[in-house]
Amino acid sequence: MYYGTLRLLVADSGAACGRLANQPGLLEQVVTAARGDGPYGVQHEACRLLARLVRTAQSSDVSRAVVSAGGHPSLVRLLRADNAVMANEAIMALCHTAPLTEAAEIVSSEVADAMTAVMNNAEFPVQVKENAATLLILLRSRGEPEVAEALSGVPQLDPAPAVDR
Numbered sequence: 001m002y003y004g005t006l007r008l009l010v011a012d013s014g015a016a017c018g019r020l021a022n023q024p025g026l027l028e029q030v031v032t033a034a035r036g037d038g039p040y041g042v043q044h045e046a047c048r049l050l051a052r053l054v055r056t057a058q059s060s061d062v063s064r065a066v067v068s069a070g071g072h073p074s075l076v077r078l079l080r081a082d083n084a085v086m087a088n089e090a091i092m093a094l095c096h097t098a099p100l101t102e103a104a105e106i107v108s109s110e111v112a113d114a115m116t117a118v119m120n121n122a123e124f125p126v127q128v129k130e131n132a133a134t135l136l137i138l139l140r141s142r143g144e145p146e147v148a149e150a151l152s153g154v155p156q157l158d159p160a161p162a163v164d165r
Contacts, residue, residue, distance in 0.1 A: 018057050018059055018061070018062055020053060021053050021057065021061075021062040021065045021066065022065070027050075027053075027065055027066060027068075027069035027071065028069050028070075030046045030049055030050055030069075030071075031046075031050070031069050031070045031071050031074055033046035034046035034047045034050065034071075034074035034077065035070075035073065035074060035077075043077075044078070044081070046074065047074045047075065047078035047090070048078060048086065048089060050066055050071045050074050050075060050078075050093065051075060051078055051089040051090055051092070051093035052089070052093075053066060054066050054071075054075075054092075054093040054096045054097055055089065055092045055093050055096065060096075060100070063096045063097045063100055064100050066093075066097060067097050067100045067101050071097070072097060072105050072106070072109055073105075073109050075090050075093050075094050075097065076090070076094070076109040076110065076111050076114050078090035078093075079091065079094065079111070079114040079115070079118065080114045080117060082121075084121075084123070084124045084125060084128050087118055087121075087124065087128060087132075088127075088128045088131055091118070091128070091131045091132050091134075091135050092131065094111070094135055095131075095134065095135050095138055098135065098138050098139055098142075099138070099142070103142070103146050103147050104146070106139065106147050106150070107146050107147060107150045111139070111150070111151075112150045112153060115132055115135070115136060115151070115154045116153065116154050116155060118132045119132060119133075119154060119155040119156075119157065120155060129157050130157060132157075133156070133157040136151060139151055
């Protein structure tokens with residue numbers, strides 16, 4: 001499958017993202033590729049396609065479909081990328097899927113470790129860290145003790161660098 005090509009084709013079309021997400025078996029195939037043992041590039045393109053579908057569609061139906069297909073761990077995997085653009089893609093998608101993801105899945109996906117890596121990455125722009133801080137607020141606002149406990153060690157955003165923008 002050409003996940004990178006699909007990702008580029010649906011770049012700005014929420015309707016196209018919705019149609020892709022509703023194709024029988026497609027999301028499951030993308031999630032399988034994202035989790036698989038295949039080439040690293042294929043795995044990351046599959047993760048990026050999932051993030052693009054969620055972000056561009058901005059539809060709870062598409063977000064729900066990605067979560068139902070098992071896409072949450074793939075978005076967390078993308079969050080672990082050393083590339084700020086890829087990490088930000090994951091953050092934005094996770095902001096859409098977080099309200100629909102079970103607490104146990106959030107905790108078991110090691111999202112806290114990935115968020116800590118984002119917040120501690122000195123090379124990431126402050127805007128990416130601000131988006132990550134928004135995701136943290138969203139996750140913590142769920143009011144579930146197990147999620148709050150899992151996220152308790154994630155560093156807070158230092159507002160000082162944001163002042164000089």
